Amino acid sequence: MHWLETYKVLSAMKERLKWSREELDRYRLWKLRNLVRYAYYNSSFYRSLYDQQNVKPDQIETLADVVRLPIIDKQMLRSLEPLEVVTEPVKQQVQNESDWMTEVTSGSTGVPLRIRRTWRDLHYIKAKIIRAFGQTGFRFYHKQAVLKSSSESLSGKHWFERFGVLRKYWLSVTDPPDFNLRRLQEITPQHVHGYPSGLQAIAQLLEQEGKSFHIPVICSGAEVLEPLVRRQIAEAFRAEIFDLYGVREVGNVAWECKAHDGLHINDDALIVELLGAGDQPVAVGEEGEVVVTYLDATDYPFIRYRLGDRAVQMAGTCKCGVQFNRLNSITGRTDARILLPSGKWISGMVFQELRTAPWVSVYRLIQEDLKSVKLQVVPKKSLNPNELEALVTRAQELVNNELRIIPEVLSRLEYDASGKLRSVICRIDEPQDQSTAPSKSEDD
Numbered sequence: 001m002h003w004l005e006t007y008k009v010l011s012a013m014k015e016r017l018k019w020s021r022e023e024l025d026r027y028r029l030w031k032l033r034n035l036v037r038y039a040y041y042n043s044s045f046y047r048s049l050y051d052q053q054n055v056k057p058d059q060i061e062t063l064a065d066v067v068r069l070p071i072i073d074k075q076m077l078r079s080l081e082p083l084e085v086v087t088e089p090v091k092q093q094v095q096n097e098s099d100w101m102t103e104v105t106s107g108s109t110g111v112p113l114r115i116r117r118t119w120r121d122l123h124y125i126k127a128k129i130i131r132a133f134g135q136t137g138f139r140f141y142h143k144q145a146v147l148k149s150s151s152e153s154l155s156g157k158h159w160f161e162r163f164g165v166l167r168k169y170w171l172s173v174t175d176p177p178d179f180n181l182r183r184l185q186e187i188t189p190q191h192v193h194g195y196p197s198g199l200q201a202i203a204q205l206l207e208q209e210g211k212s213f214h215i216p217v218i219c220s221g222a223e224v225l226e227p228l229v230r231r232q233i234a235e236a237f238r239a240e241i242f243d244l245y246g247v248r249e250v251g252n253v254a255w256e257c258k259a260h261d262g263l264h265i266n267d268d269a270l271i272v273e274l275l276g277a278g279d280q281p282v283a284v285g286e287e288g289e290v291v292v293t294y295l296d297a298t299d300y301p302f303i304r305y306r307l308g309d310r311a312v313q314m315a316g317t318c319k320c321g322v323q324f325n326r327l328n329s330i331t332g333r334t335d336a337r338i339l340l341p342s343g344k345w346i347s348g349m350v351f352q353e354l355r356t357a358p359w360v361s362v363y364r365l366i367q368e369d370l371k372s373v374k375l376q377v378v379p380k381k382s383l384n385p386n387e388l389e390a391l392v393t394r395a396q397e398l399v400n401n402e403l404r405i406i407p408e409v410l411s412r413l414e415y416d417a418s419g420k421l422r423s424v425i426c427r428i429d430e431p432q433d434q435s436t437a438p439s440k441s442e443d444d
């Protein structure tokens with residue numbers, strides 16, 4: 001009766017949307033102290049890490065003390081056996097190897113990370129995304145279509161779907177847009193959750209054919225949702241758009257509410273830190289690297305885990321009344337930037353204006369050295385050389401003319417291993433492998 005457990009967690013989570021900031025912070029501190037103590041005494045990985053750094057759980061007296069704990073990352077976890085991170089009590093309860101769920105983060109570079117997941121941890125991840133969907137207008141009797149990579153999809157249906165409850169239909173972003181459009185027309189979903197690149201491909205098809213297809217609510221996830229793409233999807237489907245930010249390791253991190261003014265961090269489930277140079281916290285309004293502590297996962301703990309994304313926190317509280325803090329934007333992955341020879345980084349978001357060229361279907365910038373950037377572009381129709389030259393000149397200006405832009409015209413772009421399409425990739429220095437992927441199954 002796993003759904004019943006998820007439902008119980010969900011009910012408690014929904015209540016917390018009404019909490020005051022004081023109640024929330026009191027709860028967060030209580031959860032943090034319990035989690036750190038539990039991990040220290042029950043996970044051999046955390047025990048030895050904290051001992052090496054001379055950190056004791058009792059040093060966490062306030063929420064701000066979280067900075068005393070060492071930061072961990074994907075590379076560190078990958079070098080371990082998953083069971084070294086898993087806490088003792090659950091290891092003893094699990095009798096068979098098959099009782100574990102092994103979650104594999106795909107990642108576009110390097111070796112994937114394997115996580116051991118238990119049902120207990122999964123209930124919280126599921127409840128978190130269902131709560132987020134609820135805030136976008138999703139109801140249990142709605143038909144939901146999911147447009148992701150086929151490797152993310154789950155086969156089989158839950159028994160309750162036969163009764164019209166939580167019906168989910170899987171579409172793959174790697175299928176052609178006309179096929180996916182036909183599927184959507186057959187399903188007639190009230191709610192769609194998908195990668196923006198996949199949704200945009202269908203939106204472009206509708207636009208080209210002068211058609212529209214109505215989907216009331218669309219949630220975008222797994223890739224940065226650029227404003228232009230957002231508008232294009234909203235218009236083609238006449239949809240209300242909600243951006244969701246989630247990663248496979250900890251599930252949904254933040255969600256957009258009906259006020260459409262930033263994304264609410266799941267403050268009751270996560271401590272999200274935004275860090276700048278020297279891993280010092282950045283001020284509200286400044287861009288920083290996302291580090292999360294997942295307060296609900298005690299079987300495979302994530303404490304101060306570097307996600308490899310960059311984001312900006314918003315000031316003030318939301319009109320919707322929920323007191324959870326907000327991110328005003330997810331600016332992309334740490335390597336979704338271009339590095340200039342002068343040492344300056346240009347955010348990947350800067351290049352989205354290349355989409356405004358009416359002939360451009362999709363583009364991708366790939367930087368492999370400090371001299372040039374490859375600009376891959378897929379034209380909608382036949383290509384006019386002058387238009388291409390104008391695009392290259394504009395891209396050249398966006399990199400302050402410090403790098404040479406080398407155009408490459410293609411008929412399609414290859415998706416990465418997780419089925420995502422990233423429009424800016426910097427391969428210089430291969431920082432750490434900070435690739436994160438959307439949470440498995442229905443859960444990011």
Ligand SMILES: [Zn+2]
Binds near residue numbers: 257
């Ligand atoms: Zn809100």
